[in-house]
Amino acid sequence: MIGVLFDGLAYGSLLFLVSLGLSVQMGLMKFVNLAHGAFAMAGGYACVLAMSRLGMPFLATLPLAFAASAAAGAVLERLLYRRLYGASALDQVLFSIGLAFMSVAAATYFFGAAQQPLRLPDFLRGQVRLGGTDFGIYRLFLLAVVAALTLGLAAVVGRTRFGAQVRAAVDDARTARGLGIDVDRVFLLAFALGSGLAGLGGALGIEVLGLDPSFPLKYMVYFLLVVVVGGAGTLAGPLAAAMILGVCDVAGKYYLPQAGAFAIYAAMVLLLLAFPAGLLGRRA
């Protein structure tokens, strides 16, 4: 019971890490980005490649995964995404599905369709026994990393000048622009940061979520779900939603394996109808 809860929380923290960028995009730029999983996948492949080709240790590849995805995000934001802020939801959906398809095809072309293997360093493997329950060391590590990142981000958003600019732009981009805030720059930085965090999540998640070219489409629904249920543009909403989703999904697979993903989708439709603006969402 505690084991299931723990696994669910570790899974949820990964979902949160990846979805955070999407929450920023949907809250700040009002952009429905169905290709967000592609940035997570890019981080995952960066990690695997750095380990196998360059012989880097696992922990050292994590900043690399962040940097690779952040750079990809920044370039794409500048070249493509930026033109579609304020476009219709249909255009955004078509564009981002197209991008997701291209990323899937490109990953298959370069890396093959198989699952990528990952060999964790020895000190992250195995179990520890605390109070009569076994906890996976890697999952403890995951929770610790995500907790630290969340606290760091909360500090950045809540206490720095950049955080204040982001919050102002989420509240009302036009007024923020009128006050002299360089909203385009805020968008670019926020997009790159979100993509980088997704890449980090993708690298950390290889052990839990797996990594193959279908990743962006397979988990797209989960990431969207976290943001839409949690409410876009906040930190606490997606966090709560990701944890609930993670625990429900793991518990569902453990206790009701025959129901499969059914319970998650049903819960999603009901939650969306009950809370159209998200659990902790900003009421428009």
Place this chain on the structure above:
Amino acid sequence: MTPEPILPSARWRPAEAAIWIVPVACFFLFPGYRVLGSQVFITALFALSLDLVLGYAGILTLGHAAFFGLGAYSAGLLAAHGWGEPISGLAAGALVAACAGFAVSFLVVRAEDLTRLMVTLGIGLLLYEAANRAAAVTGGVDGLSGVAVGKVLGIFAFDLAGTTAYAYTLAVLFAVFVAARRLVASPFGLSLRAIRENRARMPAIGAPVGRRLVAAFTVGAAIAGAAGALLAQTTQFVGLDALGFNRSAEILVMLVLGGAGRLYGALVGTAVFMLAQDRLAGLDPVYWQFWLGLLLVAFVFLAHGGILGAVDALARRAASRRRGGTRP
């Protein structure tokens, strides 16, 4: 002086007749492609249903394959359990999908764009999982086989060359198209377009927005169900992919490729897409997915109204040049 008519003219133009002569001519010119042709007509019917929902009523949906799959499984299960008469099977598929569409529409109409997207996506995934788990009924991943379909009108049996399938699907497509054409040229169709353009103002002139959208969504679901039923009958098989997300996404691509909100866009887009796919899929499905993605991105940035939108723009430019170079 008579006032300018508000409703679009419902009279058939010569260009439209020309479009419909093409499939009839292809029947005789390319007898080897009749099976592919029937698949194109089925998909075009599906795209047409999405055009009513998305192009006219402006309801963004990522789960339209749910209704396609419901129609396919309804007709397929009927035929697999001994009711092989095609026309009634087709009606049953459409009816089941319409009922489901009616029920779902209340959830969809209430929500805004993003929530709509997620709700339709969720319902599509829900049905997919349900069909996957209920393997005893649907055959699960292996698909529903043993679909035995009788003769159309008691005369024309389905053959391997696809002759009956071609004529049958084309006839259904044409009949539904004529009905859809009347529908969008009616005051009802006009009100749908007005809702799409400005939803907030429509209640002010007394239009029941919710009821109109429910009706449009239900009709769209019924047509999608008919398309699914046609697929089950002509291929005598229903696979799980009839309900899949990829089908929902692909049909959206085809519609946008042809041009949404103009009926013929659904037909042209589907034909171009499927013929290109038939040519290019021989290379590699992975490449195909890449080009598909590139096409989508390019269309969003470059050719907004799809193929027919581009044709329209060219025609307008030519007309304005004839009038003396002033743009309208």
